Amino acid sequence: MLGGGPAGLAAAVSAARGGARTLLVERYGFLGGMGTAGGVTNFAGLYGRRGGRMQQLVRGVVDDLLERIDRLGGLNQPQDGLQGRIRVRSYDTSAYKCAADDWLLGAGVQLLFHALAVGALMDTPRAGARVDGNRIDALLVETRSGRRAIRAREFVDASGDADLAHFAGVPYELGDGQGSALFPSTMARIGNVDADRAQAAIGEFKAIDALMAAAADRYRFPRSGAILRPQRNPREWRANVTQLANERGQAVDATDARQLSAAEVEGRRQIVEYLRFLRAEVPGFEAAELVEIAPQVGIRESRRIVGAYALTGEDVLGGAHFDDVIGLNSWPAEQHVAGRIEWGFARDADNAYNHLPWRMLVPQRVVNLLVAGRCASMEHVGQSAARASGGCFVMGQAAGTAAALRVAGRFSVPALQAALRDAGADLDDGP
Secondary structure (H helix, E strand, O other): OEOOOHHHHHHHHHHHHOOOOOEEEOOOOOOOHHHOOOOOOEEEOOEEEEOOEEEEOOOOHHHHHHHHHHHOOOEOOOEEEOOOOEEEEEEOHHHHHHHHHHHHHHHOOEEEOOOEEEEEEEOOOOOOOOOOOEOEEEEEEEEOOEEEEEEOOOEEEOOOOOHHHHHOOOOEEEOOOOOOOOOOEOOEEEEOOOHHHHHHHHOOHHHHHHHHHHOOOOOOOOOOOOEEEEOOOOOOEEEEOOOOEOOOOOEOOOOOHHHHHHHHHHHHHHHHHHHHHHHHHOOOOOOOEEEEEOOOOEOOOOEEEOEOOOEOHHHHHOOOOOOOEEEEEOOOEEEEEOOEEEEEOOOOOOOOOEEEEHHHHOEOOEOOEEEOOOOOOEOHHHHHHHOOHHHHHHHHHHHHHHHHHHHOOOOOHHHHHHHHHHOOOOOOOOO
16 A cells, blocks of 8 residues: 555555555655645545435444544544535544554554655566556665565555556546646644634634635735634634645646645745734734644645546536445535635535445556545546545545455455445445
């Protein structure tokens, strides 16, 4: 498993529980992906409306993780937004890191931290052998112990940027196909907030936009649609307020080292500017302090593989159902475009979810690789929804379960679906 975000966590636990010897490779010294390294601090896409009732639609191994974070006192109660059309659960990032460690080790997963993927060795078939497709022989990583080759029968790329798939020659698309992508953000946590006064002043999301509009001649705001919400400790708020562009005014390309380096600096500048605004203009934030700026820029979109099927925006908006369903996505299309956020909600407000199909995890050309998370096979608008952590948990659980079934020689889509149901996943076919 490459990558320790929601997709990689769910994949690793599921593979290990399925009886496969499992190693998870992570570039940082902790798990959580964008939820910790990117400072997201909330799980989005776990909840959605079905039959007119808001409920948890992403189930399975993620429930174990939520319970572990909650036992550490780090999980908030569900929070509704956008007139009740979305529901998230915020968490403490330190609790998430510790819970994830305990979760994976308890499942028997081996961890390799501080390991950066740098290449792939491909299997060279013997002369005259029947070949069903390219195979990865080993993932190459750079570690503090030097370069290493990690061999496996099955690989899961949950890197977020499709790094292993790219090294293995899997075709991919980058961003929106017109030189841009979903704009990234640098996230921050803000403390020492007078919670009651702040909540009264901000209320729903549109209130903070109105305060920003009134002060626009005195501050540099990169976008409208700022998201400020309290954490479990109501005196600490998460701030999703920045937007990072390159010199051409397009979204920063997360696969370009120079652009990404410049974005890190610009994100911190924007946060300092926004804190100046909050202290001077927003009730309850007069004595606010920066608790944390995320360790890295929060990336929403980079490479997306070309797979057996690409999830579309219409699939999300139209509530698509698939025979090879592996779980549900309930997050709306959330497009971070220049200067703003564009939301696209399912047309059936009482059943605001869609199926995620197995085929979106299956890359072209490489037969012993599955790809889960924001870099799975999706079109640009479809990805803006299924990239949320809820969809990533779904894809990861399916990929890890499938990898274990493949190793055991028992894989089929019906067998995968049966195993997912047995593990508590919601495939939209219950009573």
